[in-house]
Each structure stands twice: as C-alpha cells, then as structure tokens.
Amino acid sequence: MSTSHKAYLLMVSVAALFIIYVLYANFVHDPQATAFLSHKVDLKHPVNRPVWLKVMNVHIIFACMAMISGAVNFASFVLRKHRKFHRLNGYLYVLSVVIVDLTSGFMAPYATGGKATSMGFDLLNIVWLAMTITAIVKIKKKQMNQHRKWMTRSYAFVFTNLMIHAISSLLHNGFGLTYTTSYTIAVYGAIVCLAAAAELVIRTAFRKPSTII
Numbered sequence: 001m002s003t004s005h006k007a008y009l010l011m012v013s014v015a016a017l018f019i020i021y022v023l024y025a026n027f028v029h030d031p032q033a034t035a036f037l038s039h040k041v042d043l044k045h046p047v048n049r050p051v052w053l054k055v056m057n058v059h060i061i062f063a064c065m066a067m068i069s070g071a072v073n074f075a076s077f078v079l080r081k082h083r084k085f086h087r088l089n090g091y092l093y094v095l096s097v098v099i100v101d102l103t104s105g106f107m108a109p110y111a112t113g114g115k116a117t118s119m120g121f122d123l124l125n126i127v128w129l130a131m132t133i134t135a136i137v138k139i140k141k142k143q144m145n146q147h148r149k150w151m152t153r154s155y156a157f158v159f160t161n162l163m164i165h166a167i168s169s170l171l172h173n174g175f176g177l178t179y180t181t182s183y184t185i186a187v188y189g190a191i192v193c194l195a196a197a198a199e200l201v202i203r204t205a206f207r208k209p210s211t212i213i
Contacts, residue, residue, distance in 0.1 A: 097154070
C-alpha cells in the first residue's frame with residue numbers, strides 16, 4: 001500500500017469519526033449548545049440564541065459537507081473514472097467553503113475570547129477562501145499538480161474545529177490555562193498546525209507529480 005493511499009485512508013477515517021461526533025454532539029446531545037455558549041462571557045453584544053443556533057447549525061452542516069466532498073474528490077478512482085462528478089463535487093466543496101466562511105464571519109464577533117479570537121477566525125476565513133480560490137485558478141489553467149497542492153492546503157482547514165478543540169483541551173485540561181485563554185491560543189495554533197500538516201502531506205504523500213491529466 002502506497003504512502004498516499006495510507007494517508008488517504010487515515011484522513012477518511014478521522015473525517016468520518018469527527019463528522020459522527022459533531023452531528024451527535026450538536027444535534028442530539030446538546031442541540032441548544034448550552035455547554036459551548038456558557039463560555040461566552042464579557043461579550044460586547046449579547047448572543048441572540050435562536051439566531052446564533054440557526055447560523056451555527058448551517059455552519060456545521062456545510063462544514064461536514066465540505067469535509068465529505070473534499071475527501072471524495074481526493075480519491076484517485078473518482079478523478080480517473082468520474083471526471084464530471086469530480087468537477088461537480090468540486091463546485092459543491094467550494095460552495096460549502098463559502099457558506100462556512102460566511103456563517104463563521106457572522107459568529108466571529110461572538111467568539112469565546114472576544115476580539116482577539118474574532119480576529120483569528122477572520123484571518124482563518126480569509127486564508128481558507130484564498131487557498132480554495134487559488135486551487136480553482138490552477139485547475140482552470142490545467143495545472144493539475146498545483147491544483148492538487150492547493151486543494152490539499154484548502155482541505156486541511158476543514159479540520160479546523162477538530163484542531164481547535166484538541167489544542168484548547170490540551171491547554172485547559174493538561175496545563176491548567178483558563179478555557180478562554182486556551183481557546184484563543186487554539187484558534188491561532190490551529191492555523192499554524194493545519195498549514196504545516198498540509199505542507200507535510202504535499203512533501204510526502206504527494207511528492208510525485210500526478211499522472212492524471
């Protein structure tokens with residue numbers, strides 16, 4: 001089994017488990033996000049819970065769609081044998097990224113940690129969208145290898161929520177930092193870690209040029 005195939009199977013496994021967890025946690029276990037909202041203190045503007053919850057639910061659904069559609073399009077057999085589906089599914093991924101960015105932008109002012117965290121999410125949204133647009137430009141120019149690299153960078157950020165919670169849990173539960181401080185650090189830490197992870201994949205699993213044209 002090749003390195004790229006092993007990396008793909010690991011990615012799909014992590015994505016599937018995380019999607020199941022997120023859907024259960026947000027739509028079954030705590031649909032009112034009581035635990036998460038309890039950390040939002042000292043905000044300049046109070047959270048309109050009904051509106052925030054609706055936006056959050058849309059955010060979660062399209063984040064899951066981006067995770068699924070992106071994973072499917074990285075499957076080599078899809079690109080080799082189902083080019084039209086790959087293209088249409090790519091558009092679904094881009095649409096999902098845009099909607100996740102827009103909903104994130106709405107929720108950013110209410111982020112745990114205040115303005116510092118909000119700015120981190122705004123930076124994340126800009127970086128993610130820029131990478132996704134770059135991937136589109138590259139494929140329009142028929143630069144397949146560059147398209148794959150930029151899609152790898154873009155797709156890494158579908159794991160933002162997972163990385164934020166992993167880092168914040170480590171800092172809060174492991175090192176005793178306050179939840180607010182841990183969360184703020186985690187937002188910026190996630191950007192760095194996911195960008196680094198994407199480059200690692202590009203330089204290992206994708207170090208050989210694609211033979212699919």
